[in-house]
Amino acid sequence: MRPAAILVAIALSAGATIAAQQGQPRDPERTPGVQAGQDPNRAAFIAANCKNPAPTPPARGGGPGAAGGGRAGGAPPPQTEQEYSVTAIPGVIAAGQRWKVVWEDKANNADGPVGMDDGSLWIAQNDKSDVVRIDKNGKASVIYTDTYTGGTIAANRKGQVFIGERALHPAIWLLKPERRLFANAYKGEPFDCIGPGVLNDMSADSKGGVYFTMGGVYYANPKGEVMGRFGTVGGNGIILSPDEKTLYVTGRLMGATPPPDVTGNGGLVAFDVQADGSLTNERQFAWVGGDGSAVDKDGRIYTTGGGVVSVVSPKGEVLGQIPTPRNLISVTFGGTDKKLLYGVAIRDVQIFSIPTIAQGLRGRPK
Numbered sequence: 001m002r003p004a005a006i007l008v009a010i011a012l013s014a015g016a017t018i019a020a021q022q023g024q025p026r027d028p029e030r031t032p033g034v035q036a037g038q039d040p041n042r043a044a045f046i047a048a049n050c051k052n053p054a055p056t057p058p059a060r061g062g063g064p065g066a067a068g069g070g071r072a073g074g075a076p077p078p079q080t081e082q083e084y085s086v087t088a089i090p091g092v093i094a095a096g097q098r099w100k101v102v103w104e105d106k107a108n109n110a111d112g113p114v115g116m117d118d119g120s121l122w123i124a125q126n127d128k129s130d131v132v133r134i135d136k137n138g139k140a141s142v143i144y145t146d147t148y149t150g151g152t153i154a155a156n157r158k159g160q161v162f163i164g165e166r167a168l169h170p171a172i173w174l175l176k177p178e179r180r181l182f183a184n185a186y187k188g189e190p191f192d193c194i195g196p197g198v199l200n201d202m203s204a205d206s207k208g209g210v211y212f213t214m215g216g217v218y219y220a221n222p223k224g225e226v227m228g229r230f231g232t233v234g235g236n237g238i239i240l241s242p243d244e245k246t247l248y249v250t251g252r253l254m255g256a257t258p259p260p261d262v263t264g265n266g267g268l269v270a271f272d273v274q275a276d277g278s279l280t281n282e283r284q285f286a287w288v289g290g291d292g293s294a295v296d297k298d299g300r301i302y303t304t305g306g307g308v309v310s311v312v313s314p315k316g317e318v319l320g321q322i323p324t325p326r327n328l329i330s331v332t333f334g335g336t337d338k339k340l341l342y343g344v345a346i347r348d349v350q351i352f353s354i355p356t357i358a359q360g361l362r363g364r365p366k
Contacts (some may be wrong), residue, residue, distance in 0.1 A: 023301035030148045030167040033128040037196050038164060039168040050193035082307065082321035092300065092311055092319065092358045095340075097327050098118060103134050105349040111292075112152030112164070112201070113344055113351075115334025116364050121342055121351065124163060126151040131163065131175070134351065136336060144175055150201070156204035157363040159220040164212060168192065168198040171281020172210055172220055176365060182210070185225040194218075194229075195227050201238045201292065203247070209277050217249055219277045233269045237293035237303060237330070239274070241314070241362060247271045248301055250291060256284045266290030268303055268312060286312045288321070292330030294341070301343065304328040309343065326350065 008075075031039055039045075069320040086173035088095040102121070116122060124147070129142035133151065141279030144150075148167040155161045157276035170191040171184035186194055197215020204210050207221035213235035218228035233251040240247055252267040254260070268286040271279035288310035289303030296302070299314035307319040309331055334353070338360035343352045 002342055007140050016169070021142040024173065026146075026338055027148065027169075027256060027314050030169055032146065032148050032167060033127050034166045034168070035126075035151075035166045035198060036151055036170055036192055040329060041191070042265045044167055045190075046192055050356055051189065052193070081151070081325040082323075084325060086322060087320070087323045087324070088268040089311055089320035091298075091353070092296075093322060093356050096172075096358075097354050099354045101350055102109075102138050102353050103140055103349075107163070107347055108349050109151065109346050109348040110344050111152070111330055111346075112150075113330050113332040113334075113342055113358060114155045114161070114364065115332050115338065115340070115356055116155070117335065117338075117362055119336035119338075121334050122153055122155075122161070123344065123351070124153050126148045126166065129167075133164065144179075147173070149200075150245065152202050154202035154204035154210055156208065157206045159206065159365040160205055160208060161365060162202060162210050163360060164199045164202050166199050170214070172199075172202070172212065181224075183220040183226055186218070186226045186228075197234070198206055200236055202242045203238045203320060205240060205244050205273075205277070207277070211238055211240070211247055211250060217247075217271070217279065219279070219291075221277050227276075227278055230279035231269070231271060233282065235269070236266070238289050239293040239295050239301065241295060241299055242297055243299075244271050246314075247273055248285065248295075248303075250289045250293060250303055250305070250359045254284065266305060268293075268301065269318075270316075284315045286310075286318060288312065292328070293345070294331045294360065296333060296360050297308055297338075297362075298354075298358065302331050304331055304343070309341070322354070325352065328352070333358075 010231045040308035068123040082111045087342030110123040112124040114122045121134045129147045130142045133143045134140045148165045150163040150166040151166045153289045165171045172182045174182045194214045202212045210220045214230035217235045220226045235249040235251050237250040249269045268289045272281040293303040310321050326345035330344040340353045343358050
C-alpha cells in the first residue's frame with residue numbers, strides 16, 4: 001500500500017479526507033494508475049498467458065491520458081463551460097433548472113458514479129486508484145485505496161458494491177460487504193486475452209452478478225464466472241432496466257443506418273436478459289447517447305453524449321435532452337430522495353447535480 005503520508009497529501013489536494021484505508025494485496029504484475037493497454041509489461045504478460053494473444057493497442061501520447069486514461073483511454077482536451085438553457089421534459093425535469101458544481105478535483109478521472117440511499121455519491125478515481133465518497137453536504141472522503149486503476153463502480157439491491165479495475169490483468173473486485181476478488185478470467189485466461197479494450201463500465205444485478213463492457217458485452221454471474229461476448233456491439237455505458245429484464249448499452253450496431261437527422265451520437269443498443277443472465281435479441285434501441293447511462297424508477301434511460309443528457313422512454317422514444325455546462329462522461333441518480341441527477345466531467349474533474357422530477361432507483365447500500 002502507498003505510504004500514509006502520500007495518501008493524506010493526495011486526499012487533501014482534492015479537498016477530501018481519508019475515512020478508511022481498505023487496501024488489497026499488492027500485486028507485482030499490476031501498476032496502479034496505469035491502464036492495461038498502456039502498461040509497458042503488457043506484451044510480455046499477453047505472450048505468457050494468452051493462447052491466442054490479443055493485439056497490442058497503438059501507443060498514446062504522454063500526459064495523464066497515457067497513464068490513467070480519460071473516459072477509458074486518452075485524455076480529452078481541456079473544456080470550458082458552455083451556456084445552456086434547460087427546457088421542460090414532462091415528468092422528468094422542470095424548465096429553467098441549473099446544474100450545480102458539487103465537488104471538483106484537478107486533472108484525474110471520476111468515473112463510475114453510484115448514488116447511495118443515504119444521499120452520498122461514490123466515484124472511482126481511475127488515476128489515483130481510490131474510491132471517493134461525497135456525502136449529501138459535499139464533503140469528500142477517500143473510503144477505498146489501492147484499487148489498481150479502479151475506474152467504474154456498480155451497486156445492487158443486495159447491498160453489494162463492485163469496482164472494475166483497469167490495470168494490467170483487469171479485474172472486478174467486490175468492495176462491500178467484504179473486499180475480495182470477484183472475476184478476472186474469461187474461458188480460463190486473463191481478461192487481457194479478450195482484446196485491447198478497457199474494462200469500461202458495469203451494471204450489477206440483484207442476483208449478485210455484474211454486466212460489463214470490454215470491447216464487447218459480458219456477464220460475470222454470482223459465482224464470478226464470465227459469459228459472453230453477447231451480440232456484436234462494442235459497448236460503453238451500460239445499465240439495467242428497473243425490472244432487470246432489459247440491458248442497455250451505448251453504441252451502434254454494425255450496418256445499422258441512423259435517421260438522416262442524427263449526427264455525432266453513438267446510439268443506444270438493447271438486449272433481453274435471460275434467466276441465467278445471458279443476453280439475446282440485440283437491437284438498435286435509440287439514436288442518441290454514446291457514453292455513460294442511468295435509469296429512473298419508471299424505466300427512462302439517461303445517456304450522455306454531444307454536450308447533453310438525452311432522455312429515452314422504455315419504448316425507445318427520445319423524450320428530450322438536458323443540456324450540460326460541460327461534456328459529461330457519466331450520470332447517476334442520487335440524493336436522499338433520488339431526485340438529483342449527477343453528472344461527471346473530467347480533466348479537470350467536476351461533479352455536477354441538477355434537480356429532477358423523475359426519481360432514481362432506491363435499494364442501493366449506504
